[in-house]
Amino acid sequence: MPHTYEFPRPALTVDCVVFGFDGSGLQVLLVKRGIEPFLGAWALPGGFVRMEENLESAARRELEEETSLREVFLEQLYSFGEPGRDPRGRVVSVAWYALVRPDQHPPKGDTDASDAAWFPIDGLPGLAFDHERILAMALDRLRGKIRYQPVGFELLPKRFTLTQIQALYEAILGRTIDKRNFRKKLLAFDFLIPLEEFTGGAHRPARLHRFDRRKYDALAKRGFLFEL
Structure with a gap:
């Protein structure tokens, strides 16, 4: 009923x-x-x-x-x-x-x-x-x-440059980020894999990277803070 x-x-x-x-x-x-x-x-x-x-x-x-x-x-x-x-x-x-x-x-x-x-x-x-x-x-x-969990898996291509991921962060935050400081902090987490592939012209081509999902998941499970 x-x-x-x-x-x-x-x-x-x-x-x-x-x-x-x-x-x-x-x-x-x-x-x-x-x-x-x-x-x-x-x-x-x-x-x-x-x-x-x-x-x-x-x-x-x-x-x-x-x-x-x-x-x-x-x-x-x-x-x-x-x-x-x-x-x-x-x-x-x-x-x-x-x-x-x-x-x-x-x-x-x-x-x-x-x-x-x-x-x-x-x-x-x-x-x-x-x-x-x-x-x-x-x-x-x-x-x-994005301050404690990168979102590049969903918003970036499978292979990307460090310039691309910085552009993503700047677009979300609505402000510019210091290039050297950003890359130093990002690379310290060790979940980006540099590839033997490059993009751009003959002058200073940019190296492509991809996410290491296994390392990223392990780090995310423990928790981390990505301060910008």
């Missing part, structure tokens, strides 16, 4: 902040809403949680349905439940953030999203609902995360 609740139940949604790095700047994936409310406005990918699915399954389903993204790094961010945040009624949203490479994940709007596109972090349009607040919190989380 179904149970009758004494109190009304709020609706539950998921919203996803998808960060990307194009080699020079940090980007965010947005969708253009194809339905009301906020018809035609840009927003974070997301939607309502179905009765039979858990939160992560809902987030991954909405990402695939609205942007065609699949099998991406995804981590829970925070829950947003301010009354009035959604004009449709009392809606609580559990936010997630993802890290991907834009060149490997070209977006394609679908279901209730009429379009999907990458935007530079410093050139975003106005967002629907309270998505600007969600995005700001996700960016703060990412900036804090």
